[in-house]
Amino acid sequence: MNSKYSKKKIRRAGDSLAAGSLSEAEKLEALQIVGYWRAAHMEPLRKTLSMLEEVCNRDTSTILVSRLKRIDTIINKLSRPGYSFVLTTLRDIAGCRLIVKTDDDARRIAQAIQATGQCRGVKD
Numbered sequence: 001m002n003s004k005y006s007k008k009k010i011r012r013a014g015d016s017l018a019a020g021s022l023s024e025a026e027k028l029e030a031l032q033i034v035g036y037w038r039a040a041h042m043e044p045l046r047k048t049l050s051m052l053e054e055v056c057n058r059d060t061s062t063i064l065v066s067r068l069k070r071i072d073t074i075i076n077k078l079s080r081p082g083y084s085f086v087l088t089t090l091r092d093i094a095g096c097r098l099i100v101k102t103d104d105d106a107r108r109i110a111q112a113i114q115a116t117g118q119c120r121g122v123k124d
Contacts, residue, residue, distance in 0.1 A: 010037050013030040013033035034075070041094035042094070045094040048066075048096055065096065069094070077090065078090075
């Protein structure tokens with residue numbers, strides 16, 4: 001990804017918003033950076049959804065949904081007491097879910113996803 005901001009700057013923006021001790025101008029800048037980082041996840045999400053639609057052959061018995069985490073939800077997660085989340089390593093800014101009827105359907109689709117070569121690993 002060709003980034004407008006360095007990962008260090010993105011991480012610091014997330015850390016600053018989580019700490020909550022910013023001037024209004026600093027807060028606006030940090031929100032802009034977090035918004036940029038969030039938006040950077042839209043294209044990979046779109047590509048993933050497209051691949052999943054192809055794998056499912058648009059089977060009407062499957063349900064495919066996606067979401068991009070809201071900025072306020074990202075900030076709330078970063079500021080959870082007892083945790084040390086870092087914006088640049090959050091794994092759930094974008095996500096999708098494929099709902100199928102049976103375990104056999106899940107196994108069949110998992111194999112089809114693996115066959116695309118776009119899958120890094122599988123957890124059962």
